[in-house]
Amino acid sequence: MHFQTLLIPWVSATSLSNVHCSSRLNLSTNWNILGPFQIGTREAEWGADPLERIGGFRNLTYDNSSSFRSSLPINGTARWSQTQISSQELSFNSTKGVITVGFDNVDWGSIRSVYGWSGIQFQAWARGSLDICDDAETKGKLITVVLHVSNVGELWVDDAHYFGGDFYGYNRAPIVLHLAPGKHRLDVRVTHDIRNFGGMMPPRISFKVHASVSPGILVAIPESTIISDLVEGKLVGELASIPVRNDARKWIEILELSGGKNITEVAFMNSDFPLKLAPGQTRPVKFKIKRLQPDQTVLVLKFRYRVEGSTKDQWISTSRMLNKIPHWYLPQKFTFLHPSGVVSYAVIRPPSPNARCTSIASNNLPVLLALHGAGVEADDPQSKEQYDALPDLCSWLLIPSGVTSWSGDDWHVWGFPDAEAGVNAIPQWMKSVGWERQGVDLEKWVITGHSNGAGQGAWYGLTHRNDKIIAAAPLSGYLSIPAYVPYHMWHEVDPRKMAMILMSLNTYRNELLSGNIVGTPVLQQHGQDDDNVPIFHSRRMSQLLCESGWGTEYLEIRGRGHWWEGVMTDGRLASFLEYYLHEKPEIQALPDVFSVVVANPADTAARGGIVVDQLETPDQIGRIDVEVRGEVWNLKTFNIHRWHFEKPRPAETSLPSRVIVDDHVFDLNITHSSKDYDWFSVSEDGEWFKTDDPNWKLRERSGRQMGALDTVLGSGSRFSILLPEKDNYESYHYDVALEISRNLFQYFAADSEIIVNGSRKPIIGDGNLILLDFPDDISIETQDIDINFPITKSGKAIVIVDDRGRRHRYPLEPGMGIIYLYPLPNEQLALVIWGTDEMGLRTAARMLPLRTGVGQPNFIVVGNEMKWGGAGGAKAMGMFDYLWRIYNAVYL
Template sequence: MHVDAEISFRSPLTRNATVRWERVSCKTSIAHDGSTVDFNLGFDQVDWDFAQKIYGWSAFQYQAWLKGGIVNHGTTTQTITLFTDNIMELWVGDLHVFGGDFFGFGRAPLVVDLQPGWTNLTVRLVREVRSMGGVGPPTVESSLRAQPAVPVLHVLADDIVLPDLVDGRLCSNFGSVTVRNQAGAWLTVRQLTAISKEEIVGVMDEETTLAPGQSRPLRMTFDVARKLDNFLFFTMKYSQDDSELHQLTFTVGLTHTNASSLQKITFLHPSGVVSYATLKPPSVSYASSHEVAVLLNLHGAGVEAGGPLARHMFDGAPHLPAWILSPTGMSPWSSDDWHTWGFTDAQAAVSAIPDWIKSNHWRGPGVHTERVLVAGHSNGGQGAWFYASHQPDRVLGIAAASGYTSIENYVPYVIWTEADPLQTGILHSSRASFRHELFAENLDGIPIFQQHGSADDNVPPYHSRLMNTLLAQTGHLAPYSEMLGKGHWFTGIMTTAPMMDFYQHQLNFSQCHKTAPSRFILVVPNSDDMGSKYGIFVDQLSTPERLGKITVSVTVNPTSTYWHLRTENIHRFHLDSNVQLSDPPNEIMIDDLPHSFEVGSNKASFVRDEADVWSLEVALDWKTLDKRYGRQRGPLDAILRSVGPFEVIFDSNDTLPVAVQASRNFLQYFGADTNIVALAEYEEVLKREGNIITICLGASVPGARISHFPIQISSGFITLSTRDRRVIHVPLAAGMGGVWLRPLPDEKLELVVWGYDDIGLRQAARLIPTISGAGVPDFVILSDQARWKGAGGALAMGFFDHNWNISPASYLP
């Protein structure tokens, strides 16, 4: 590839604010099954030491560009699979790919048709401290690996999910096989069966269609009553374009264990895909009539829940009276750092234990799933803060080891592209649910133990010290052990003597009801991840960009209990009757109303009207299509709360490649499944369970399910209607694109991904949730300038309120 070595570009990182192309050598290896090029790139012209003194680890986060090529030495077009380890964005000829495989999962490589001869490659390299380390000099390590795309249907041997055999039988009844369509035509898997001892013991749940280049996990159900051999023999039948059936076979080895040992169990993530966790049952010496709690262990970044490090975390605790459960979060990075997607995976793993007890005829102690003891290391420690601060009524205690407080506090978000302060504020609001520093008051009343090594150079001990200080400011004096000279990880880190004492004390809980203190505070983000505290559950905020807050004063009389609630930014809340309190309120007063409300045994719901007057809701049928509630709450990542496979709709052959790319990213980063369907099937798709991503190009989009939806495209304009009845018309122009959420029935959501042209569409498609920490509000309309200005190139961005109106605090033209 020819580049002009004399041409210069502006950069704030280098002397004279100037950079030029530089020729580098990379390690290349060629084998019979493909070619690999490894990059290990540094930039010596940058004074990294000085930059780090000023900006800390933020100075080690940057982007760079790499240009090269790939050669097809044949005389005909060759289809290849291209693995993009630690690469987020690249161009293969004219094919633009965003998403890549930044963490090197290898789940969903690209399927690319190479013309004979040379094809240009352009790679945008991104260095990120959390995944690549904070030790200087900050080099970028990544690789490209090309392999011939044969056969037509490829089975990913490393991504087959099966439970362990317990005493010869599968310990749970779900499994998954991921396949990739490497053909240039649509393909349908008609049948997938698993055979042991010449009998069918597992079948695929339903036929599955794959677009060209798409990868999908195939869900299977197994017979857990049969004893199996050491291997399962799989037979798969598929067809292309409804033509004749083709068949392929493969064999998978099984892992044996016994009922009392650590084992791999499978279950369904709320989206319907198969997930797994490792489970260590409690000793059968405990009374079988007694229910013991779950110790929920959240792994750190880059750790596989079934790998050796995670499997041996609790070897030093063989007799804890607990079900020790380590979920995956659907990836070694827990998909999104134990937030929306990984968080629901952890909850589903806990709910799967009663099924395991039933399937395996367990005769030991039962399980108490309503309240869990949450433990975690590193990113898992951060996940423990998230779980407990968002579900305080479901947590027995927190054991956080070497955990950081939040993503943007770990490596501060500086040296980012500048934007209008309101735009920056909206992005901050979009990430508010993950800023655990803001929710320390929710942790008051929960037993907490913190542990951190004083010599930790991965997660500085400042994070644990900060959280301990914030807790103290709420009146919660949490024990904290800083281990002199210890680093980020050492053998036995989760079973030190102080940790074990804390586990034992919290696990000897009685299942008596919780008792509300004389005063407590609930801080609420705009998120469906938020649960209740002492039974108070907030359904809707008054305005979505601010946190909500309820301060409760409790007065206990001999004959009654009286609660006085003072609210901030709360529109609707209810008292959850499933939360059992020893001192439930008989009467509550809200703010400065001159009267109180009697509270019975049934669920009581309260709403604030337009005159700011609270009333008790008599009819509880307010959950209509034009009200935002349940899984619809939260910024753009609310689309991840799908209760079935994502439905990715494309409106033409021009948008099909973007649909395949969105599907690939969902699988790569979340382990999620997607149906790719044409716009003509839109009405049929609405009848299915999953959330919808509609990808469209041009001067119109399909109509919303509610007629008054505030974003419309027609007559050469994009129109935004505000709550105060302003109507803003923005002329359509080259390079424009956007994303916005829309309501569907039954708490479902639709994410519209729109571009006026191909450039605008590809800009918009970058905003589909991929990796955590970015933060995208409910809607973003981009101009062509967003290509180099980032958020500063947005024409409009903001949030929808509880009535699906544009919030007054939004950034508008």
């Protein structure tokens, strides 16, 4: 039987069968290091490991006399070295420690003086071992080991490969191993990324290894429970979730969830019953808490489950202390559903009874949306107490989590929709607590954020949700990921390939979309001594907005670095927030001349009531320049294929009665009671026309399908991972499916179901699918789509048909694979991941979007050369246009 987690010892240990071990697990004290080697910003997902050119680190043995060519060290040679584990902790069933990797044979100062932070990023490999006691209790048995390796993205345990890893140290989804007693090799690939480890000199990487013996078969993880706070004895939200992990070697089905000792009434969410877990899989169980006993302070949960092949049910129980908040007007944690269906949370502070909000006639107060920085939990005191100095604001303060401490993906496809879901859940909070004071205006935000919460939070909101924003205060933020740490040090890549990669990031390049900010009041503030986010970023955005004809209020704080106590309220911030929340809580009318700038229609909402549905070509930013002449609007378009007017909101938006689009005149009748709208589309000969027929969505790319490869993260429900119908969990396809599921949960806390052997048909119109085979071979129902898709497998080749009808054949070869988006009905998507063999499948699967800044276009044909050549080894890559055609600005 093939199990990813069933491994043989690397080297047999000396028999200790007559000895009782003081610890069942031990990490090696000495670790062998090989490096450093060059690597670029977020390049690791593309492979780019030079040791793969000679068979990979796993096939090398320690030899302090051998050397390897490298562009970083003195004399151009990398050698073996050794380091010792530190901060080691040991107990009978657990071992953990920290391994620090650094290199003194590199002139880091010289490289940094030329290439900046890009030059001090590097990669290396570290080898140690995990020793499993061989005594009378363990002899002849397989020990179930739970392994966390933090701050790395790739590792080998003996001969088993694990990709994705845990770059951010979430420790959410471990690897479950079933190991024989003896010594097991750990080969860990480390990559120094400025955003993970900072720009210290000389650069160092510290990664953590924690191995423990599994405590059972089905394991609940109470410390990761997501649950609302108790405020004045009342739970402020009924939704909750708890991760559970299958540590067995067979499938487990969770049949029932109940409160312990009848003190709590809980219920599965309907879509999660029953819940199946593959061997080694971690999934969140979401449920509703329908009733708590008075004065209850502990949540007790009981799970009834059944192991595959058994007729007997088993039970486990767990508990979690409830967090108590003494009164309603303090920041408190409440739960709601993320758009993908998982339970998320935000911190909310309702309006104070001392707030004097006389200028807000409707008594519906705006939302102060405050976005946290990278690595910060919304519920940490540093985050939720940051507005204590302003206790009486005329607003609903909302601090969303973004689902994770890195907001899932830097407030992008996963994180920002979580912030919006949190805003929209405020009425749910009111209902839960019986709130009868001020209401909320969900369409009016003052948005602010610090660091990543500004650079990819507040700036992103300003450029993508402009019609909802009263004012904004981005604090100590950066322009974009490519501007933060440039991509200088990548393995050599054909310029057209690199263009595809960088173009995939266009929608997160706030500096390119700054025209959307014109018309919105902005206060920028930055510590003058910031050594984390260079102050250049704020200065540059201020200049760009000035060049667009729009000034920002700009302030540098002398003697301050990146973070200090009061960073969210110091300087001009208090008076700025009070003015736009108390005195002028209105969305200002746009100037008579403004622009709508769009890189991805899927994540860009209305501006001035204009919504772009499709771009003409996917590799260029679209733009509509608007000149308002009373009730007549004159529009000039660039790279726009389809757009419409959104229904106007009360008071703030006045739409035209006539519009002139590139000299084509249309009369309109848009009122506040309009239920439907017309689309404006351009024909192939450049003629604009108007239509109210929605059937174009059956033939064309629309809505949540737009964007780069990471658009697959915009799933409307759990992900379904489908194996080839001939396969089951005894195949390498299952191993890869488990890795994908683990990575989705690790990086996004996302839920995914692994479907094997046709055990269940995925629901079309539900969440997005991940197919480990071509759609034609996995029987996906697409009868409602009228699209002649341009990528197929024909005989012994992958065939790609370009927009001119030319066929490009890629003969199948070892290590080859492909990853691409595939359309399903109702804006649903499939992500197809396929390989000629296990290595090809793994190479394609590691391109699954997990970290921001990697830059994956809509399709990538991967080859064996990517293992050492990175993106330079890809055989083809590119984007689909609005007709799902291969756009001609492509590498084929």
